[in-house]
Amino acid sequence: MIVGNMMEQSNPIEILASGDIPDDYLLSSIYEIENILLMIEENGKKVDHLKGLKKHRAKYIDDDISKFQGRNTRLREVIYNTMSRLSPKEKTIPFPGIGKVSRRKVKDTWTISDEEKMLKFFEDEGVKDQAVREVVDAREAKKLLDSFEDLNTTVPGVEKKLGGESISITFEKEEKRQPRPDSLVGIPVQKDVLTDLDLDELEL
Secondary structure (H helix, E strand, O other), rough: OOEEEEOOOOOOHHHOOOOOOOOOEEEHHHHHHHHHHHHHHHHHHHHHHHHHOOOOOOOHHHHHHHHHHHHHHHHHHHHHHHHHOOOOOEEEEEEOOOOOEEEEEEEOOEEOOOOOHHHHHHHHHOOOOEEEEEEEEEHHHHHHHHHHHOOOOOOOOOOEEEOOOOEEEEEEOHOOOOOOOOOOEOOOOOOOOOOOOOOOOOOO
């Protein structure tokens, strides 16, 4: 487990604002999550701007969109690690003037590893038509898989992935927001250029 104090890290932006965040990384305090929320919000604005710009630019913008979405995925993992380990009893943590972060239950999912075996089983049980139209109806198939699990019946050709927990982030509306400081608490605002490509029109 890697614990980082953003006030003491020599280059926290390089750790938290890049795709190179170590696995299992968590903050030294839940209060530092506020900085991550601002970074996630900023990345989200860049993604929205790039999506609009994409209508007038070439496909290479997809790479930038993926980059910022990937960064936010890693930042959300840092928030979850920090909340679940440093404040495990707290389901929601408010950050007045910015928003709030909530831990939530994620539904279990099924991965079909062998569709033929699964459909053969459904056929033997007389329920294949519920899951198959011209292609497999994933929603109906999931209902059937859940039903058979309740009956302690193993369905071949599928693997279950437990849902666990994730986080949801709610930002306050602009009119309720406090003025944003020139820099994040303890972390200077990143002002680097998006890419080396000609994106002069971007307002970051």
